[in-house]
Amino acid sequence: MQNQELTMKYLRLRAVEECKNQLGRMMYYTSTFENNETDALWSKRADCCLTTPWGVYEGRQSVRRFYLHDCGERSQPGFLEKLKGALFVHSIDTAVITVDEDASHARGVWTMEGVDTWLEDAKPSGHWSRGKFEVEFLCEDGSWKIWKLTFHPLYLTKYDTGWTQELGWKNLPFDLTPDRPQTNPMWAYSPEAVYPAAQPDSSLHFSDRSAI
Amino acid sequence: MSIEERLEQLERRLEEAELALAKERIRSEIQNIMGRYCYMHSGGWHTECMEFFANGNPELTIEIGPTGLYRGPDAARRVYHIGHNAGEGDRQGFLAEHTLTTAVIEVADDLQSAKSIWISPGHETVGCDPDTGKPDPTWMWGRYAMDWINVGGAWKILHFQMFPTFRCSYYSSWAETEPFDRIWKKEMQEKGADAESFLPGVHPDAPTTFYEEYAADRKMKYWPQPPEPYKTLAGSRSMVGAPPAGLCVSRK
Numbered sequence: 001m002q003n004q005e006l007t008m009k010y011l012r013l014r015a016v017e018e019c020k021n022q023l024g025r026m027m028y029y030t031s032t033f034e035n036n037e038t039d040a041l042w043s044k045r046a047d048c049c050l051t052t053p054w055g056v057y058e059g060r061q062s063v064r065r066f067y068l069h070d071c072g073e074r075s076q077p078g079f080l081e082k083l084k085g086a087l088f089v090h091s092i093d094t095a096v097i098t099v100d101e102d103a104s105h106a107r108g109v110w111t112m113e114g115v116d117t118w119l120e121d122a123k124p125s126g127h128w129s130r131g132k133f134e135v136e137f138l139c140e141d142g143s144w145k146i147w148k149l150t151f152h153p154l155y156l157t158k159y160d161t162g163w164t165q166e167l168g169w170k171n172l173p174f175d176l177t178p179d180r181p182q183t184n185p186m187w188a189y190s191p192e193a194v195y196p197a198a199q200p201d202s203s204l205h206f207s208d209r210s211a212i
Numbered sequence: 213m214s215i216e217e218r219l220e221q222l223e224r225r226l227e228e229a230e231l232a233l234a235k236e237r238i239r240s241e242i243q244n245i246m247g248r249y250c251y252m253h254s255g256g257w258h259t260e261c262m263e264f265f266a267n268g269n270p271e272l273t274i275e276i277g278p279t280g281l282y283r284g285p286d287a288a289r290r291v292y293h294i295g296h297n298a299g300e301g302d303r304q305g306f307l308a309e310h311t312l313t314t315a316v317i318e319v320a321d322d323l324q325s326a327k328s329i330w331i332s333p334g335h336e337t338v339g340c341d342p343d344t345g346k347p348d349p350t351w352m353w354g355r356y357a358m359d360w361i362n363v364g365g366a367w368k369i370l371h372f373q374m375f376p377t378f379r380c381s382y383y384s385s386w387a388e389t390e391p392f393d394r395i396w397k398k399e400m401q402e403k404g405a406d407a408e409s410f411l412p413g414v415h416p417d418a419p420t421t422f423y424e425e426y427a428a429d430r431k432m433k434y435w436p437q438p439p440e441p442y443k444t445l446a447g448s449r450s451m452v453g454a455p456p457a458g459l460c461v462s463r464k
Contacts, residue, residue, distance in 0.1 A: 094312045096247035111311045162349035162382035191305035191347040197255045
């Protein structure tokens, strides 16, 4: 094996592990509301995009607005008082990650299981949440950064209510300011609906370029 | 050390590095393949899932909980293309997400085979509560265990088994739920279905090799077990089937 070939294989493998770590970090920062850190996981590029069930944040400044304005950051005055009783623990698994030949661009999908708690009528209300992350990463100055992220919801249901009873996806208990709504409403579980055939799309269609 | 000795040492270290890198790449590929399997399974792409198996190989085996053992070159076609497609109907309200955690993957030293195991905390909505007639949200946990082979540079599943740990309604504890392996044949008979064939339209080649879900009155066996490092497929312990004698002896 030539040195260059060996090096590229190593870099692509390293990219897989680094992308896993970056999305893992995002989950931990979500729990601790350290959103300056979450924001720093993103690329500097102007065309970053965050797609959520409540709308689309287009561009780097909009992504930053989501984390630092819509969600808030724990170092901001009064933030911790506002978030008393809130708990967001999101674990991720079932990763499929592919890296381009030149190790500059990667795509990954994960399944997410969450425990979400916020105050409703001044009382903590516990929820199970479930969905999928679909993420594109770029290698920027030697570090892997998030370029585009879509969260596909599956369900968000109170801890004592099955997902067949409590339908749809509630918005987070924040003042949310996306740039625009989704072009097509995102799919969430319903007894009347059929599970999407190809979601997340990249987990299914990138086998032909899945150079790891 | 002479120049020749140093060169020999460098060559040996390079070979070791290449082998280690190749094993890591294979681990990563297997994670991706099995991840794709799970997403495609949720999306109902059962025919497409066939591509992950060693189709054409007479040693191919597939076993999922109570389905029985399917063996032979067309086992994947029978289990997925026919059985799963027929079993899920129009898929309205149907949900099956089987996630992958706790992976242990070992690649043979000869790079021609691999063995893997995952714990899968999954959930399903596959039927209705008989009392309410409403869709019944169900927890479904289990373990995937597999032997893989290298087929012309592509990694394919040679032996596949899903060992359910428990399934229970969202509203019931698994500790208070009758294990499915004790009741499924009776349920099938009550529905008038073929009690020997869990999947519609196909019939297994042999009975289920091992299927024991959690029960409060049962000692759970340590099976399947994570793979250990190994040299080559021949003579190695298979990940699937019934536990080899003596392997699952309880330590207490």
